[in-house]
Amino acid sequence: MTYVPYSYKRVAPRRYVFTSVGRTEIKKIVEFVPLRAKNVVNLGFGDLLPDGSFDDEANSNNRDMIKVLATVVYILKHYTSQHPEITVFFTGSTKDRTRLYTRIIRTYYSLYTKEFALYGIIGTDKDNETVLFNSDAELEYVAFLIKRIN
Amino acid sequence: MPIAKKNTAKKKLKKRPAETVVVVESRIAAKDTLFPQKVAKANKILSRTKLPPGI
Numbered sequence: 001m002t003y004v005p006y007s008y009k010r011v012a013p014r015r016y017v018f019t020s021v022g023r024t025e026i027k028k029i030v031e032f033v034p035l036r037a038k039n040v041v042n043l044g045f046g047d048l049l050p051d052g053s054f055d056d057e058a059n060s061n062n063r064d065m066i067k068v069l070a071t072v073v074y075i076l077k078h079y080t081s082q083h084p085e086i087t088v089f090f091t092g093s094t095k096d097r098t099r100l101y102t103r104i105i106r107t108y109y110s111l112y113t114k115e116f117a118l119y120g121i122i123g124t125d126k127d128n129e130t131v132l133f134n135s136d137a138e139l140e141y142v143a144f145l146i147k148r149i150n
Numbered sequence: 151m152p153i154a155k156k157n158t159a160k161k162k163l164k165k166r167p168a169e170t171v172v173v174v175e176s177r178i179a180a181k182d183t184l185f186p187q188k189v190a191k192a193n194k195i196l197s198r199t200k201l202p203p204g205i
Contacts, residue, residue, distance in 0.1 A: 015184075033183045035192050037201065042192040044185035054184045087205045089192050121199055128199035143195050147205060 005071035014041070016075045017048070022062030029054060030075045035089060040145070043090040045072055057093040069104060077115070080148040091143035098141060105144070106135045119145040 008018035014032040019025055027048040032041040046056030062068075080086060092098030102120075109118060118133040120141040128142060183189050 029184060031184050033185070033189050035189065035196060037196050037205075040196065040201075040205065042185075042189050044183065044188045046185060056185050056188060089196065091188075091192065091195065093188070119202055119205075121195060123198070126198060128195065130199060130202045130205075132202075143192070145201075145205060 003067050003070040005074040006067065008071055008075055010078075014079075016079075018071050018075075020060065020062050020064055020068050022060075022064040024062060026060050026062055028068065028071075030072055032079055032086075032088065039085050040087045040089050043072075043076065043088050045090075057097075066104075073112075076146070080116075080146075084148045087145050087147045089143060089145055098143070101144070102141050105133065109133060109135050115148065115150050117147045117149050119147075121145065 006018040006020065008016050008030075010016050016030045018028050018030075020028055029044075029046055029048055031044040033044060034041050044056060046054045047058045047060060049055055076088060080088065090101075092101050105118065112118075119130045120133045120139060121128050121130055121143040122139050122141055123129050130145065131139070133144070
């Protein structure tokens, strides 16, 4: 993902904001929250709505999706450079969105293999398995884990 | 030694002009997660997942 990202601002130790400028301006929030597993954080991402609430299922359709995701990747890079011990967990808010993320990762992952190890979580509701992400494999991933290696 | 006379005169307070404070409050609270459902979902998935070595 070589797109120029939006400039972003760290507003709290685990929280970043930036503004998507497409058909309209939408304030985006990226948040890293510790999970029960040691050194694993969840990457939360969504829109700040005018009433002050958040929406992580919004389909903004602001015609800048790649630039927005590039910005999230840059934020991820920044956060993990400061916390290299951390593994970042992320998944889509819906199955369709997770599939979308899978397609995007498949396209751009080669750009980041030297910096990050990426794992996909596959399985059922009862039993999951973690595998190294394989861009050639047509697997249905439940979620992803990403860890800085360099 | 003369005792200082207590000044009991009332000072006239200067009346300040009324201020209008507009507080724009976001629901962002640094200690809370903005995406509790996502976090719950993540914990649920991870509880059923064997993590690879090194994580």
